[in-house]
Amino acid sequence: MSNTISRQKFLQYTASAGAAILLSSLEGFxxxxxxxxxxxxxxxxxSVSNRxxxxxxxxxxxxxxxxxxxxxxxxxSQNKQYNVKAQTYPNIDAMLTGVxxxxxxxxxxxxxxxxxxxxxxxxxxxxxxxxxxANTYAEGKALLDLAKSKKLKIWGAPAVxxxxxxxxxxxxxxxxxxxxVSSAHGQYGHTGPNWSAFFYExxxxxxxxxxxxxxxxxxxxLGPARSVMAMLSIVNPERTVDDKGKIKVEAEDNAHxxxxxxxxxxxxxxxxxxxxxxxxxxxxxxTLHSIQIYGDYGNMRxxxxxxxxxxxxxxxxxxEPPKLVSTDKSGYVWQEGAAKVGESIISGTEPRxxxxxxxxxxxxxxxxxxxxxxxxxIKLKSKFPWPMV
Ligand SMILES: NC(=O)c1ccc[n+]([C@@H]2O[C@H](COP(=O)([O-])OP(=O)(O)OC[C@H]3O[C@@H](n4cnc5c(N)ncnc54)[C@H](O)[C@@H]3O)[C@@H](O)[C@H]2O)c1
Numbered sequence: 001m002s003n004t005i006s007r008q009k010f011l012q013y014t015a016s017a018g019a020a021i022l023l024s025s026l027e028g029f030x031x032x033x034x035x036x037x038x039x040x041x042x043x044x045x046x047s048v049s050n051r052x053x054x055x056x057x058x059x060x061x062x063x064x065x066x067x068x069x070x071x072x073x074x075x076x077s078q079n080k081q082y083n084v085k086a087q088t089y090p091n092i093d094a095m096l097t098g099v100x101x102x103x104x105x106x107x108x109x110x111x112x113x114x115x116x117x118x119x120x121x122x123x124x125x126x127x128x129x130x131x132x133x134a135n136t137y138a139e140g141k142a143l144l145d146l147a148k149s150k151k152l153k154i155w156g157a158p159a160v161x162x163x164x165x166x167x168x169x170x171x172x173x174x175x176x177x178x179x180x181v182s183s184a185h186g187q188y189g190h191t192g193p194n195w196s197a198f199f200y201e202x203x204x205x206x207x208x209x210x211x212x213x214x215x216x217x218x219x220x221x222l223g224p225a226r227s228v229m230a231m232l233s234i235v236n237p238e239r240t241v242d243d244k245g246k247i248k249v250e251a252e253d254n255a256h257x258x259x260x261x262x263x264x265x266x267x268x269x270x271x272x273x274x275x276x277x278x279x280x281x282x283x284x285x286x287t288l289h290s291i292q293i294y295g296d297y298g299n300m301r302x303x304x305x306x307x308x309x310x311x312x313x314x315x316x317x318x319x320e321p322p323k324l325v326s327t328d329k330s331g332y333v334w335q336e337g338a339a340k341v342g343e344s345i346i347s348g349t350e351p352r353x354x355x356x357x358x359x360x361x362x363x364x365x366x367x368x369x370x371x372x373x374x375x376x377x378i379k380l381k382s383k384f385p386w387p388m389v
Contacts, residue, residue: 038342041066041095041125042086043116044107045074047195048130051335052107053082059339061346068095069108092116096123103345105338106130109198110208114139117154121146126345127154128338132208133355137363137382144355153345156358158213158307159337161220161388162351165302165309168326169293170221170389172300177316179297184222184267186214186291188305190280192236192253192273197244199273205251207232207365211271215361217291217306218259218267223386224360225259225267229377230368232256235274257368283308307334356384 040062042049046069056062064084067075072090079088089095096119103126106113114134117127121143133156134140140156147154160166173181188210193199199209207215219225232252240246253273260266279286286308289301297316304310309329315322337353344351360382367378 036346037061037063038103038346039063039065039101040103040105040338040342041068041101042105042107043068043092043095044109044130045069045071045078046107047193048107048335049078052105052338053078053084055333055335056105056339056342057082057084059343061343062339065099065101066095068092092119096120096125102126103128103338103342109196111135111198111201111203114143117143118146121150121152121154124150124152126152126341128341129154129156131157131212131358132362132365133358134362135203137359137366140359140362141382144359147355153341154355155337155341155351155353156355156362157337158216159334159340159353160213160217160306161353161357162336162340163306163309163332164328164330165312165326165332166217166220166306167389168312169291169300169302170387172298172312172314173221173293173295174387174389177298178293178295178300180263181222181265181293181295183265184218184291184293185269186218186267186306187270187275188214188290189270189272189275190277191275192239194240195242197239197241197247200239200241200247200249200251200253202250205232205255206253206271206273207255207257207368210273211255211257211269212361212365213306214269214271214291215257215259215364216357217302218269219261219360219364219384220357220386220388221293222261222265222267224383225261225364225380227260227377227379228257228364228367228371230255230257230371232368232372235272252369252372255368257364259364279305284310286310289313352388354384356382357388360384 064086067086068089069075075088087099104120106129113129120127233254235254255271257269286304289303290305291302299315301313311324311327313322314325341351363382370378
């Protein structure tokens with residue numbers, strides 16, 4: 001779950017000038033709003049809002065005050081369906097001049113996240129964004145710089161680093177229980193969403209929608225990637241989707257991404273929209289693994305998916321069979337990111353999720369596209385605080 005520290009520890013930890021500014025803004029926030037509930041505005045009331053709205057409603061520190069969608073009837077019907085009692089808006093400009101709120105939660109088509117997140121930051125709002133935070137690394141980095149300059153926070157999905165299974169795997173690697181780690185693999189796919197065209201349009205694709213989870217997990221466990229090589233393809237050139245009927249697929253629906261990390265560790269992610277997997281959306285009963293990490297003294301496999309973790313199969317013995325360990329999810333759910341970071345604003349703690357990591361994942365995705373276009377290995381520049389646990 002979120003990497004919470006006591007307020008006293010937070011004060012010690014925040015000796016740096018930047019952190020002091022953040023703390024003073026949080027103090028001010030607490031003073032201005034003694035009831036300590038973060039006012040949240042949700043933009044994008046489609047499929048994933050059915051997971052976010054009920055989850056945000058479980059937090060005593062959060063109140064959803066606005067719902068917005070350019071398909072306005074969706075904002076109205078979600079307001080009714082979940083008894084939110086929020087103000088509803090047909091576009092972001094109307095929402096930003098409407099009832100006051102503290103944090104925007106961006107759940108729209110991927111391609112417009114960057115421009116919407118920028119408008120929210122410019123209007124003085126914190127942001128939690130579904131993936132990706134922006135369309136390019138440069139756009140995302142500019143958003144983070146803007147947020148810092150305005151003493152605001154921005155974070156990007158996914159929330160995979162929050163799971164107890166991520167924590168267990170990270171500690172197992174850091175404590176040397178696998179020996180010297182050399183290789184890792186992650187995979188995530190299903191047969192593709194059938195409700196919206198944006199998944200298949202330019203700057204969509206299986207990498208920012210699905211591979212993003214595995215890239216976040218593997219970089220989170222092994223450290224920042226230093227270079228990337230990839231092959232991407234379109235396997236299914238035409239799709240029929242609910243909002244636009246028959247469409248041409250313009251973004252990859254099949255991706256293999258190789259990442260080189262420090263100490264010559266190599267990892268591989270495969271993702272796609274043409275993978276038969278009966279557990280692709282509901283995975284509580286998945287008993288097979290989707291992530292594996294190999295060292296010279298042991299290996300481990302994440303059972304289920306990094307977004308729906310069902311345990312870790314750990315193999316460190318020449319004689320004993322592998323053991324299923326770390327099966328307790330402790331309440332972790334993939335849609336928890338917005339609630340966790342919102343609560344961190346109220347409680348003045350630093351969540352484990354950080355924007356630098358989300359930006360690094362975005363740089364990997366962009367580099368994979370460049371590698372496919374040029375046939376070259378692409379060097380990366382971004383880093384993030386690591387190890388994360
Ligand atoms: N559906 C899922 O299960 C799921 C799971 C995890 C993450 N996500 C991510 O959530 C995001 C949304 O996916 P979805 O499946 O809910 O898509 P969706 O098409 O069901 O919903 C997107 C909504 O955003 C609205 N929208 C688009 N542009 C807008 C704008 N400029 N202003 C206001 N509203 C706008 C659309 O009208 C639509 O109602 C994507 O980034 C996706 O990768 C989806």
